[in-house]
Amino acid sequence: MRKYRVILVALPFLSGCVDEISVDLPAPPKVLVVNSVLTPDSVFRVQVSRVASTVDSSSRLLSSANVYLLAPGRGAELLRNQGRGMYTSPNKPASGVAYTLRAEADGYPAASATDTVPAAVPIREGWHSYPTGTDRNNELLGTIVVRFDDPADEVNYYEISAYQQQYGNQGRIYRSQDFVLDARGNAALAAEGDAEFSPGSLVFSDKLFNGQAFELRASFMPWSFSAGSGTVNGVPFGPRLSGEAFVSLRSVSRSYYQYRKSWTRHFYNQGTKGPGGDLNQLLFLGDPTRMYSNVKGGYGVVVGHAQTVRFLPKR
Incomplete structure (x- = not known):
């Protein structure tokens, strides 16, 4: 538990008082956040970040993770680290294939998600x-x-x-x-x-x-x-x-x-x-x-669509 100082400010149309109290707030979970939208028109792009408290001023984006792309019948592909929490592959998703994205970073449990890009409907x-x-x-x-x-x-x-x-x-x-x-x-x-x-x-x-x-x-x-x-x-x-x-x-x-x-x-x-x-x-x-x-094992979404x-x- 970490101790934070919370300042309470009343709305101006209620009163003009300010009160200050000390409270113990639980530390946020130490987990990864993985976000990606899979479309057949663009390459794989994955953003990896971390959960952080509101008083944590350091970057939430993680540029030290390893992100792997897995698909049936293929070996794991390590995505390229583009910096600022972004990881990419030169390949594009295909419709009907179940893709799994797995992110690993020191000090965090691995996080993964699987989704499929549907076929486009004309x-x-x-x-x-x-x-x-x-x-x-x-x-x-x-x-x-x-x-x-x-x-x-x-x-x-x-x-x-x-x-x-x-x-x-x-x-x-x-x-x-x-x-x-x-x-x-x-x-x-x-x-x-x-x-x-x-x-x-x-x-x-x-x-x-x-x-x-x-x-x-x-x-x-x-x-x-x-x-x-x-x-x-x-x-x-x-x-x-x-x-x-x-x-x-x-x-x-x-x-x-x-x-x-x-x-x-x-x-x-x-x-x-x-x-x-x-x-x-x-x-x-x-x-x-x-x-x-x-x-x-984390938060975020990995989802697919065809447009x-x-x-x-x-x-």
Whole structure:
């Protein structure tokens, strides 16, 4: 046990007092934290850090670990140490292969996790319309429609997000934050119970449509739009998006699905709800929630996904 001095400051609208007490706090567990997202489009990248107390000013990133990549039918590969807790391999994950990442460091128990990258699922059809309605503040809303075919006889998990993309000088691409998609009318999304937590993306399973065609119809509010009206080549137009709309469909592993659902609740309970957050909510934080981890002997997550991105034409 280590002794810390804790200063308590009352909120200004309650009183202006400051109190100082001494308390014995347990030392944090001496374990490793391993984080990695496996995708078929990028090489293996693993970050290794350690659990540390809030008063520990030394770096949490560990640059002295050994990180091994293991796969069926292959010997263990020692990943390259890139410094600042980052370890990489020149190879890329393949879909359907169970990869294990194992981290070892002096003075810490070994930590490992296993996950598989699912096969990408193509988007069969998709478009957007804008505007199609208004919210309760009379702000214009649009509609995004996405259709894909769910592989049969297997449990699948998905994540859908959408965003705007604009082109600036010299072909520079500007991408917006992801739209907040409202899909409360969809049975598969409603069954997830995430709507009240203002999720930044839609994460769901195929429990209600296994092996069937799936359609997502969701409303969204653009980040920027042109409010004027007129004609282009004789065709009249009204309000429209300032950029192009895109949708991302990720096939995600079960571990990714569980992590994202726990992260949504954690982010909501922080009080910084929604994209960008609301610092005023920090005065009214929710109860702590346990984050999902699939790392044995430590913390963190090793998860996989495969992504399909499609341009959404206007209808």
